[in-house]
Amino acid sequence: AQTVTQSQPEMSVQEAETVTLSCTYDTSESNYYLFWYKQPPSRQMILVIRQEAYKQQNATENRFSVNFQKAAKSFSLKISDSQLGDTAMYFCAFMKPGDDKIIFGKGTRLHILP
């Protein structure tokens, strides 16, 4: 069975700094999808970024980028020039093609300090 592990329950960084959230996963599949979701205090779950395992290039969305290391089964999220609005819970998630369910990690609570 697939598992997703986020080893950092909580992190704090100063505004404008760069922060990296770690995520590792376990699977025997060769192709799959990985996601980062953001949950701000408003509780809404927002898709931040998505990566397909067969693509070598790391996904990027504005200030958000990932470091996808397939052999190491690692999928970290980097937030550049962090902003106060980035304060949220971040969930790493895994899905395999043809499967309906997403498997979530337990989340990392990120605080951006002024």
Place this chain on the structure above:
Amino acid sequence: DAGVIQSPRHEVTEMGQEVTLRCKPISGHDYLFWYRQTMMRGLELLIYFNNNVPIDDSGMPEDRFSAKMPNASFSTLKIQPSEPRDSAVYFCASSWGTGTDNQPQHFGDGTRLSIL
């Protein structure tokens, strides 16, 4: 476009009462998911539907929990009788299709449930 709509936003009730949570998925989405979020367990999938049919309810904690999807635009999650340990945030999410092009799930704002 309207996103996934959940109601109520907050629910506080006494132990033993019946609780009904509601969800309206995004129009055109054929998958609907119910999740429960707690600090201890994170985000857990309870049940999901495809074309209004329950596909996997293995995450439903016990018989006190039930979910229905009478049509493509409405689903309910019911807890009867409720217990304090059911206190959590419950999310509904919907998505379109799977196959080889996994579409991301879109989440509602959640219902914060407190059982006293």
